[in-house]
Amino acid sequence: xxxxxxEVAHSLLANRIGALEILLQNLYVRYLTEQRAxxxxxxxxSFKRLKEDSIYILSGGKLSSPEPATSTQNLLIDFFGxxxxxxxxxxxxxxxxxxxxxxxxxxxxxxxxKRAMPNFAHCEVEQVDFVEAASDAVYRLWLKDQNEPSVxxxxxxxxxxxxxxxxxxxxxYRLFDREVFFYQHLAKASSIGAPGCLYASASEQILILQxxxxxxxxxxxxxxxxxxxxxVMRQMAQFHLKSVELQKEHSLPLPKINDSSALSVLPxxxxxxxxxxxxxxxxxxxxxxxxxxxxxxxIPDIANNLSKDHLAVIHGDLRLENxxxxxxxxxxxxxxQLVSLGSPMLDVAYFMTQSGNKDSRVRVEAEILKIYxxxxxxxxxxxxxxxxxxxxxxxxxxxxxxxxxxxxxxxxKPIRPLVLNAFNRALEALDEQVN
Numbered sequence: 001x002x003x004x005x006x007e008v009a010h011s012l013l014a015n016r017i018g019a020l021e022i023l024l025q026n027l028y029v030r031y032l033t034e035q036r037a038x039x040x041x042x043x044x045x046s047f048k049r050l051k052e053d054s055i056y057i058l059s060g061g062k063l064s065s066p067e068p069a070t071s072t073q074n075l076l077i078d079f080f081g082x083x084x085x086x087x088x089x090x091x092x093x094x095x096x097x098x099x100x101x102x103x104x105x106x107x108x109x110x111x112x113x114k115r116a117m118p119n120f121a122h123c124e125v126e127q128v129d130f131v132e133a134a135s136d137a138v139y140r141l142w143l144k145d146q147n148e149p150s151v152x153x154x155x156x157x158x159x160x161x162x163x164x165x166x167x168x169x170x171x172x173y174r175l176f177d178r179e180v181f182f183y184q185h186l187a188k189a190s191s192i193g194a195p196g197c198l199y200a201s202a203s204e205q206i207l208i209l210q211x212x213x214x215x216x217x218x219x220x221x222x223x224x225x226x227x228x229x230x231x232v233m234r235q236m237a238q239f240h241l242k243s244v245e246l247q248k249e250h251s252l253p254l255p256k257i258n259d260s261s262a263l264s265v266l267p268x269x270x271x272x273x274x275x276x277x278x279x280x281x282x283x284x285x286x287x288x289x290x291x292x293x294x295x296x297x298x299i300p301d302i303a304n305n306l307s308k309d310h311l312a313v314i315h316g317d318l319r320l321e322n323x324x325x326x327x328x329x330x331x332x333x334x335x336x337q338l339v340s341l342g343s344p345m346l347d348v349a350y351f352m353t354q355s356g357n358k359d360s361r362v363r364v365e366a367e368i369l370k371i372y373x374x375x376x377x378x379x380x381x382x383x384x385x386x387x388x389x390x391x392x393x394x395x396x397x398x399x400x401x402x403x404x405x406x407x408x409x410x411x412x413k414p415i416r417p418l419v420l421n422a423f424n425r426a427l428e429a430l431d432e433q434v435n
Contacts, residue, residue: 104128109141109157116199116208123151136170137161140211154213155198160205166407170205173262175337177202178254182336183209186313189246192239193332212332218320220418223357223425226364227328228320232351233368235330236318237375240344243313244379247341256311257342257396258303270399271296277405280415281423288427292402295395305392306343310379316340317400318347320355321418345386348372349393353429354401354422361429391430398426 109125120143127142138158145151160167160176170176183197196210218224224232246252255262274292282288295302315322316338324332352361352368373386401423405415 104130104137104139104157109139112157112206113141113143113155113208116201116206120151122148131156136166140213152211154211156195156207156209156211158207158209163407163411169403170337172265173255174202176205176207178339179207179335179337181253182339183207186243186246186252186339190239190242190313192235193330194336195332195334212324215324215326215331218323218325218355220319220321220355221421223360223421224320224355225328226360228325228330229352229356229360229364229368231325231328231330232318232323233348233364233371236315236347236351237344237371240312240314240347240372241375244310247311247313252313252341254313254339254341256307257314257340257346258300258307259340263300263303266399267296267299270299270402273402273406277402277409277415280409281402281405281420282427284424284427287431288423291395291427291430292398295398298395302392302396306346306389306396307341308343310376310381311341312344314340314342314344314347316347318351318355319422343389343393344372344376345389346393346396349390350397350400353394353426354397355425357425358428394426394430398423401426 106125106128109128110123113123113125114121122145124144125141126144129140129142131138131140136158137160138156140154141157142154143151160170180200180202183194183200187194187197195212197207198210199206199208201207218228270292274296278289278292279285315333315336317335318333322333322335323330324334348368352365369383369386369390373381373383376386401419404419405423408415408419
């Protein structure tokens with residue numbers, strides 16, 4: 001039985017450890033998102049102080065630890081292991097940062113803006129904020145113009161990143177070309193909420209877009225609220241319906257989901273990647289392995305099911321992280337690099353299953369399928385077709401978190417929780433469909 005002194009020491013250290021774990025987590029997140037090295041030394045200093053304080057408390061003021069090991073010491077041992085793993089992760093990330101694109105400074109950003117947009121020639125970029133690094137390099141540029149109050153306070157610059165796997169995909173499937181095409185030819189015609197495009201160059205792989213910092217990005221990890229999902233799907237149903245007309249009128253130069261060049265390499269690439277990430281990606285590995293192997297085998301049939309008549313323009317990566325909200329109302333859809341032609345149910349399936357928890361999805365799933373059934377009924381869509389393409393869409397959209405996991409590992413980072421959540425949410429929905 002622990003004595004009273006040990007219980008007091010244990011309680012003191014447990015409280016200290018809890019507070020320090022929060023500090024460590026915040027420092028680590030700041031380190032990864034801001035790419036700053038100062039968090040690493042701060043963590044190490046905190047770790048050293050805690051270790052010294054712990055030995056002092058446990059030894060009753062002496063410099064050596066008591067024997068035998070107590071429950072408090074075991075608590076410390078577990079925590080020290082946790083700290084060490086965090087520090088090692090930060091050290092490893094520090095090494096990988098050397099291979100990332102150099103930070104964009106204000107001088108380079110100013111020159112780029114003036115070259116790309118002559119009407120902004122009188123502007124200066126006074127601050128550059130790095131927005132994200134999961135795929136492309138995205139920056140918020142803060143502008144300064146003493147003479148022109150109409151100049152926006154900030155704009156968004158999107159350009160090619162440094163992730164080799166991601167860049168291979170960008171080049172192979174011409175993703176920048178597709179996004180540029182969307183902004184130049186479809187954004188206004190389709191009436192969907194999208195950033196205004198100030199400059200676009202597929203050859204340079206640069207986009208300069210209107211900034212909507214006043215809106216809030218959807219919470220991918222927490223998942224959508226039912227009202228958020230209904231707002232997204234009602235607007236997307238109208239976008240998809242309008243895009244069918246645009247495709248019939250103009251034969252849009254976008255790839256179909258069953259594009260032969262993609263299907264010729266996709267199964268083999270997916271099989272190779274799954275072999276490397278499968279055991280890390282799912283909490284239910286046997287079930288996941290069975291489903292993904294079925295996906296690899298059936299990709300051509302699934303893609304053909306999602307590429308029948310009345311093709312719509314689909315976003316291809318419709319998730320909360322790519323959506324901006326005001327309250328529960330969706331305002332802006334971002335990141336159109338995967339735009340293509342196919343069944344609108346692919347967007348529906350991907351969003352519904354990978355951006356929402358089961359409880360929220362179940363509450364609105366039937367209503368959303370009915371929204372699409374009613375909207376596309378004049379085009380000959382039956383309820384059975386809606387449901388069939390919805391199920392195939394769930395299968396097909398598993399590809400995205402699998403590639404996302406591979407991209408994280410290729411950068412020397414652990415798989416992001418939002419990728420793990422998306423994959424396992426989809427597995428859960430597929431299990432319901434099958435059973």
